Amino acid sequence: MTADFLQPGRSAGLLRRIYRRSPPAIIGGGLLVVLAFAAVAAPWLTPYAPETMDFNAPLAGPSASHPFGTDNFGRDVLSRVLHGYRVSLAVAIGSVAMALVVAIPLGLVAGYYQRWLDNVIMRPMDVIMAFPAIVLVVAMAGFFGQGLVLMMLALAIVYVPIIVRVMRGAALGVAGELFVEGARARGASDLRIMVRHVLPNAITPVFVQASVLMGIAILLEAALSFIGLGVEPPTPSLGLMLAEGRSFMGRAPWLVIAPGLAIVLAVLGFNLLGNGLPALYGPRRGR
Amino acid sequence: MPLTQFVVRRLILLLPVLVGMSIVVFLLMRLVPGDPASVILGLRATPQGLAVIRDQLGLDLPITQQYLHWVGNLLQGDLGQDYRSNIPVTTLLADRLPVTVELTLLALVLALIIAIPLGVRAGVRQRGLADKGAMTLGLLGISIPDFWLGIMLILALSLGLGLFPSSGFVPISDGLFANLRSLFLPALTLAIGLSAVLVRVTRAAVAEVQERDFVRFLHAKGLRQRAIVYRHVLRNAGIPIITVIGLQFGYLLGGAVIVEEVFSLPGVGRLIVSSTLERNYPVVQAGMLVIALMFILVNLVTDILYAVLNPKIRDAYR
Numbered sequence: 001m002t003a004d005f006l007q008p009g010r011s012a013g014l015l016r017r018i019y020r021r022s023p024p025a026i027i028g029g030g031l032l033v034v035l036a037f038a039a040v041a042a043p044w045l046t047p048y049a050p051e052t053m054d055f056n057a058p059l060a061g062p063s064a065s066h067p068f069g070t071d072n073f074g075r076d077v078l079s080r081v082l083h084g085y086r087v088s089l090a091v092a093i094g095s096v097a098m099a100l101v102v103a104i105p106l107g108l109v110a111g112y113y114q115r116w117l118d119n120v121i122m123r124p125m126d127v128i129m130a131f132p133a134i135v136l137v138v139a140m141a142g143f144f145g146q147g148l149v150l151m152m153l154a155l156a157i158v159y160v161p162i163i164v165r166v167m168r169g170a171a172l173g174v175a176g177e178l179f180v181e182g183a184r185a186r187g188a189s190d191l192r193i194m195v196r197h198v199l200p201n202a203i204t205p206v207f208v209q210a211s212v213l214m215g216i217a218i219l220l221e222a223a224l225s226f227i228g229l230g231v232e233p234p235t236p237s238l239g240l241m242l243a244e245g246r247s248f249m250g251r252a253p254w255l256v257i258a259p260g261l262a263i264v265l266a267v268l269g270f271n272l273l274g275n276g277l278p279a280l281y282g283p284r285r286g287r
Numbered sequence: 288m289p290l291t292q293f294v295v296r297r298l299i300l301l302l303p304v305l306v307g308m309s310i311v312v313f314l315l316m317r318l319v320p321g322d323p324a325s326v327i328l329g330l331r332a333t334p335q336g337l338a339v340i341r342d343q344l345g346l347d348l349p350i351t352q353q354y355l356h357w358v359g360n361l362l363q364g365d366l367g368q369d370y371r372s373n374i375p376v377t378t379l380l381a382d383r384l385p386v387t388v389e390l391t392l393l394a395l396v397l398a399l400i401i402a403i404p405l406g407v408r409a410g411v412r413q414r415g416l417a418d419k420g421a422m423t424l425g426l427l428g429i430s431i432p433d434f435w436l437g438i439m440l441i442l443a444l445s446l447g448l449g450l451f452p453s454s455g456f457v458p459i460s461d462g463l464f465a466n467l468r469s470l471f472l473p474a475l476t477l478a479i480g481l482s483a484v485l486v487r488v489t490r491a492a493v494a495e496v497q498e499r500d501f502v503r504f505l506h507a508k509g510l511r512q513r514a515i516v517y518r519h520v521l522r523n524a525g526i527p528i529i530t531v532i533g534l535q536f537g538y539l540l541g542g543a544v545i546v547e548e549v550f551s552l553p554g555v556g557r558l559i560v561s562s563t564l565e566r567n568y569p570v571v572q573a574g575m576l577v578i579a580l581m582f583i584l585v586n587l588v589t590d591i592l593y594a595v596l597n598p599k600i601r602d603a604y605r
Contacts, residue, residue, distance in 0.1 A: 264432070
């Protein structure tokens with residue numbers, strides 16, 4: 001949308017304009033781009049593979065060759081953190097994407113048709129939301145087993161009601177607008193109205209929520225792996241690294257500091273992006 | 288609508304959620320790959336042994352009958368038995384629950400001590416120093432994983448300065464001071480995440496009330512700033528703050544699961560995790576039910592409190 005108003009070949013101008021409207025969106029988004037690049041390019045950024053052990057240098061402190069030190073097996077912590085980001089980001093994107101695919105149609109239908117359909121869709125959502133997310137995810141991991149895909153699925157199940165609620169609330173507001181009535185008067189079908197008129201005008205809060213949920217997914221993945229119900233060793237996961245590093249943290253604090261800070265940075269990125277998004281869409285509000 | 292009527296309606300609305308909750312917990316158990324009988328007996332199970340256990344647990348009955356049987360027991364306070372030790376699950380929970388309750392309450396108190404004064408100051412004078420502190424806490428507090436924060440606190444305050452024990456729980460019967468000392472770090476860990484949310488809400492609520500006419504009037508009347516803020520503004524800003532505390536209680540309970548693990552506290556959360564790891568399903572089920580029930584009860588109390596403070600809300604449940 002915004003691109004239509006720009007002169008061609010002025011992408012720096014676009015970034016600057018976004019920054020002026022919403023500094024947090026650019027800072028958060030930029031942080032995430034850097035982290036995602038580091039995760040994808042991990043094999044070329046560090047000379048060590050995440051599983052390569054070096055028994056001559058266990059628990060070595062930060063140095064030029066190992067910027068974040070090594071763990072008890074002499075594995076390079078920086079390389080493991082970067083590879084850990086791959087797991088974190090995969091879980092974040094996978095779980096939220098799965099939840100969006102299910103939740104957007106449900107919320108749209110509930111908010112547009114209202115009445116009994118609304119109740120049929122929303123009451124089961126209330127039930128799922130009666131459990132704290134982490135408790136539900138822990139239980140599902142126990143009942144259905146572990147692994148990357150199962151974890152994404154468990155998180156997606158927890159996320160669906162949250163996104164449905166946001167989508168429904170926004171759709172509810174838009175469904176009463178004059179332009180929706182106008183479309184109906186022109187004889188547009190319900191499906192067309194929902195997809196062409198309600199959805200585009202109600203999607204912003206869903207994107208904001210999705211961004212925050214991706215951050216929470218990173219926290220939950222790390223928490224699950226930390227307590228032994230998530231990714232299994234030797235896969236480098238930030239939560240798993242924290243759990244393993246705990247036993248040595250008196251002698252080698254970098255083992256718990258590096259992966260923890262890595263989690264904070266990623267979650268911060270998603271939260272900043274989520275905070276900044278509303279200012280980018282819609283009319284500019286006075287502060 | 289009178290208050291009692293509101294409470295009754297609110298309780299009736301709770302029933303379907305409770306039924307749905309019990310169905311979710313029950314189905315989780317039945318959807319497990321392999322049946323509970325083979326989990327109890329393990330790899331060396333004989334077909335005869337499996338048949339006996341299935342009969343004992345009523346696993347051959349139709350699923351609706353199994354559910355009704357399970358709910359019937361539940362209502363009589365029978366949550367089943369630990370697969371390993373055969374101890375009734377209710378006994379296990381009775382041991383663990385006080386630790387979790389004390390931890391979460393302590394965390395709530397700490398969060399209020401951190402968030403309310405900071406949020407009030409930030410809301411009264413926006414863009415001031417307190418405001419910057421509040422915004423930083425608000426953003427960092429929700430971005431830092433609680434288990435990592437716990438580890439960092441152990442690293443700095445227990446291993447580094449030796450101020451607090453790094454793990455373990457001292458019951459109240461061994462002295463209140465030792466008890467509080469053993470719970471301080473875990474409670475602080477939980478409190479920082481919660482105060483991040485509270486500080487934002489307090490700031491916004493106070494800033495909003497601050498703009499109203501009656502505050503300007505009080506200023507004109509010559510009341511001191513302190514008195515206006517704490518006696519009048521905060522009281523009017525209280526409703527959203529209380530609502531958020533209720534909603535965030537679920538966060539505290541969930542956080543307790545992980546934080547109890549980090550600090551080796553014998554609470555319900557740690558019970559759920561260890562039982563999950565050893566596939567001890569009746570205990571996991573009971574733990575989930577108890578935590579969800581606590582969450583629902585707190586939200587109920589919040590709603591009632593809200594209705595007491597603001598009568599308009601009662602009409603929403605007509």
